[in-house]
Amino acid sequence: MKMILAIAYKELLDSLRDKRTMMMVVVLALFGMPFMMIFMSEMTNRIEKQVEKKVILVSGIKNAPQFQNFVERQGYEIKDAPADYEEQLQSKNLIDPVLVIDKDFSDKLAHGERPTVYIVLDVANQDTQTGVRPLKHLMQSFVNEMAVMNLSMRGVSPDILNVVDVQERHLSRTADTGAQLKSVMSMMLMLTMVSAGLYAAIDTSAGERERGSLEPLMMNPVASWTFAIGKWLAVSTLTMLVVIFSVLSIFPSSLLIRNETVKILLQFSGSEMLMMVLVLLPLGFCLSALQIAIAINGKTHKEAQARATLLVVIAPLISMMSMFKQGADPVWFKWIPLISQNQLMTKILNNEVVTTLDMLAPIITCVVLAVLALWYTSDRMRKVLM
Amino acid sequence: MIVVENLSKRFIRPSTKRWSRSKGEVVQAVKNIGFTAEDGKVTGLLGANGAGKTTTLRMIAALLKQDGGQILVDGVAVQAGEQTTQAKMGVLSDARGLYPRLTARENIVYYGVLHGMSRQQAHQRADFLAEALDLKSLLERRCDGFSQGEKMKTALARALVHDPQNIILDEPTNGLDVVATRALREFLRWLRSPEGGSKCIVFSTHIMQEVERLCDDVVVVAHGNTVAQGTVGQLLEQAGETDFEDAFVKLAFESKAQLRGAV
Numbered sequence: 001m002k003m004i005l006a007i008a009y010k011e012l013l014d015s016l017r018d019k020r021t022m023m024m025v026v027v028l029a030l031f032g033m034p035f036m037m038i039f040m041s042e043m044t045n046r047i048e049k050q051v052e053k054k055v056i057l058v059s060g061i062k063n064a065p066q067f068q069n070f071v072e073r074q075g076y077e078i079k080d081a082p083a084d085y086e087e088q089l090q091s092k093n094l095i096d097p098v099l100v101i102d103k104d105f106s107d108k109l110a111h112g113e114r115p116t117v118y119i120v121l122d123v124a125n126q127d128t129q130t131g132v133r134p135l136k137h138l139m140q141s142f143v144n145e146m147a148v149m150n151l152s153m154r155g156v157s158p159d160i161l162n163v164v165d166v167q168e169r170h171l172s173r174t175a176d177t178g179a180q181l182k183s184v185m186s187m188m189l190m191l192t193m194v195s196a197g198l199y200a201a202i203d204t205s206a207g208e209r210e211r212g213s214l215e216p217l218m219m220n221p222v223a224s225w226t227f228a229i230g231k232w233l234a235v236s237t238l239t240m241l242v243v244i245f246s247v248l249s250i251f252p253s254s255l256l257i258r259n260e261t262v263k264i265l266l267q268f269s270g271s272e273m274l275m276m277v278l279v280l281l282p283l284g285f286c287l288s289a290l291q292i293a294i295a296i297n298g299k300t301h302k303e304a305q306a307r308a309t310l311l312v313v314i315a316p317l318i319s320m321m322s323m324f325k326q327g328a329d330p331v332w333f334k335w336i337p338l339i340s341q342n343q344l345m346t347k348i349l350n351n352e353v354v355t356t357l358d359m360l361a362p363i364i365t366c367v368v369l370a371v372l373a374l375w376y377t378s379d380r381m382r383k384v385l386m
Numbered sequence: 387m388i389v390v391e392n393l394s395k396r397f398i399r400p401s402t403k404r405w406s407r408s409k410g411e412v413v414q415a416v417k418n419i420g421f422t423a424e425d426g427k428v429t430g431l432l433g434a435n436g437a438g439k440t441t442t443l444r445m446i447a448a449l450l451k452q453d454g455g456q457i458l459v460d461g462v463a464v465q466a467g468e469q470t471t472q473a474k475m476g477v478l479s480d481a482r483g484l485y486p487r488l489t490a491r492e493n494i495v496y497y498g499v500l501h502g503m504s505r506q507q508a509h510q511r512a513d514f515l516a517e518a519l520d521l522k523s524l525l526e527r528r529c530d531g532f533s534q535g536e537k538m539k540t541a542l543a544r545a546l547v548h549d550p551q552n553i554i555l556d557e558p559t560n561g562l563d564v565v566a567t568r569a570l571r572e573f574l575r576w577l578r579s580p581e582g583g584s585k586c587i588v589f590s591t592h593i594m595q596e597v598e599r600l601c602d603d604v605v606v607v608a609h610g611n612t613v614a615q616g617t618v619g620q621l622l623e624q625a626g627e628t629d630f631e632d633a634f635v636k637l638a639f640e641s642k643a644q645l646r647g648a649v
Contacts, residue, residue, distance in 0.1 A: 003499075003502075006499045006500070010485075010488070010492075010496050013492070014485055014487050014488060017487040017488075017528075018487060208483075211483060211484075211485075212479075212482065212483040213483030213484065215479050215481050216477065216482075216483040216545075217500075218449060219449060219472055219477045220472060220497060220500040220501060221472040221500075221502075222469065224467075382466075382467050385449055385450075386449075386451070386466075
C-alpha cells in the first residue's frame, strides 16, 4: 500500500506540473458548470421571451380585418412583415415566422369557402420554429371563434363543436420540477469526466513510453499491478477533483443565471450535491482505468490521444441511447455505465424509490470494468517493452 | 557477480506490409553469449552496433525473456518480469528516461522509494551521490533542459540510489564530453574499489578507448556471439596485435568469417 501511494503521489505531482493536464482540469472544473448553467438559462430566456412578447408578423393583414380584430382582442400586436421576408428569414434577420394572408381572404370567408393562410418559416432558422406553435394556436382560436359565431347565428348550440370535454390532469410526482434539468446537468458532468483525466492518463502511460522512462521504471523491483494501481489512483484523483470543483462551482454559477425560473429549478441542496459526487465516484474510477488501458498501447502522446478519442466519442453516444429510447427504461440500462448513473441520479432527484439493485448495479459494472482495465494495463506495461 | 551462460534471443520483426498475412521476419539478436562478471571488476561488453549488447543487458535486467541459456545474479536465476534479482541491480539503460517535470532529487528519491527505502534514507543517499557525481548544483532543478551529461549523471545517481552490488550501464558515455567522460570513469573506478563497495560493473560500449582505460575484463561480442573474453592484454595477445582497435576488428570480423565458414 505504501508503494502504491508513493507511485500515486509521484504521478499526481508530475501531472500537476503538466501544463496540458492542468489546463484541462482548470478549464473543465472552473468553467464547465458555469457555462452549462448560463447556456441553459439563456435558452430558457429565449423561449420565454418568444412566448411573452405577443407580437406576430403578418403579410397582408389588411386582407383580413376580422382576423386583425380577433388578434388585437387577444392582446397581440401585429407587425407588417417586410416585403423581402423570405430572404430575411433565410439570412436569419427575422427570428419569427411570418403569417401570409392572401387578398381574397375576406371574400372567401364571406362566401363560406375555406381561405388558405400560410405560416412561412425556414427550417434551418431554428428561432422561427419556436414561434410556429403560438401562431398556429392563435389561428385555431380564430377558426373556433368564427365557427361558434356561425353556429350561434343559425341557432345551433356551440357545444356541438365540443362533443368531448378534454382536460389535462398532471400526475406530477412528489416531484421537484427541476429534477429533469438537474439530471441533464449530471449527464453533462459525466461527459466532463471523460475528458478530465485524459491527458494525465495519457502522460502516465504513453508518455512514459515516449520519453523512455517506462523501461527504467520496469527495472525496479515493483510488480506491474502496483504501478498500474498507483497510476490509476493519481488519474482518478484528478478526475474526481474536477467533479468536486465542478459541483462546488454550481453555487457561484447560480449568481450568473439571469432567468429566475432556471435559477429556482437549479438550486441544489448540499445533500443533492453530495449524492451527485457519490454516484459519480465509481464512474470516475472506472473511466480513469479505461483511459490508462487504452493509452498504454500508444507509443507517443499523439497516438494515445487518437486511441483515447474512441472513449470521448463513445461516451456521448451511450448517453444519447437513453435520450432516444421510448417508454420505460429497459432493465439492461442498469448495467451500462453513464446511463445507469444518470438513471440513478434522476431517481434520487425525483424522490423515487431507489432499489438496492439500482444502487449496486452501476457500482458493480464500474468495479468489474476497472479491474479488467487495470489487469490489462499491468499485463501490457511490461509486454510493450518486449 | 553476474554469470551469463549460452544466452540466446530472437525477435519477430513485424511485416511492413499492412495487410500481409506473413508473421514477419525472424531476427536472431543473440545467438550464444556467455561471460562472467566478477565483483570488484569492471567488465566491458564490447561490440559493434547491432552486435546484441543492449539485448543481453535487457535480459540481465529481467526486462526480456531469453529463449535459451541462463543468467545468475549473485547466484539467483533471472526471470523476466520477476523482481527477485532486480533489487540486486542498478541499471542505467540506453533510454535515460528521466521525468522532465520532476527535479533531479525527486527523480532519485522516487526510485529509492521504489526500492523500498524510506524517503529520509533516499534523500540522504541522493545527497551522497550528488556529492560523488558533482550533481549538487542540479539537485533541486527540474530535469527539463538538462544537457546529455547532466541527464546521464542524474540517471546514474537514480540507478545507484539503493546501493546495488551489481551495476549495469548501457553505453554510459554516449553524448558525453571529455570532462564528463573522465569524471564518470573516475566514479566507476571508485565503485569497483573496496572503498566504493567492490561492485560488479558491466558496461556496454563500442568505444575502444573506454575499454582500454577502464575495463578489467573485456567480452567481445559480434553478431550475437561471444567471440573472445579476457583482459585487454590477453586479447591483444590472442589477436597478435599491439593496437587494441586492430585487435578488436580482427577478433570480431575474423570470428564472423569463421562462423560463416562453420555454417
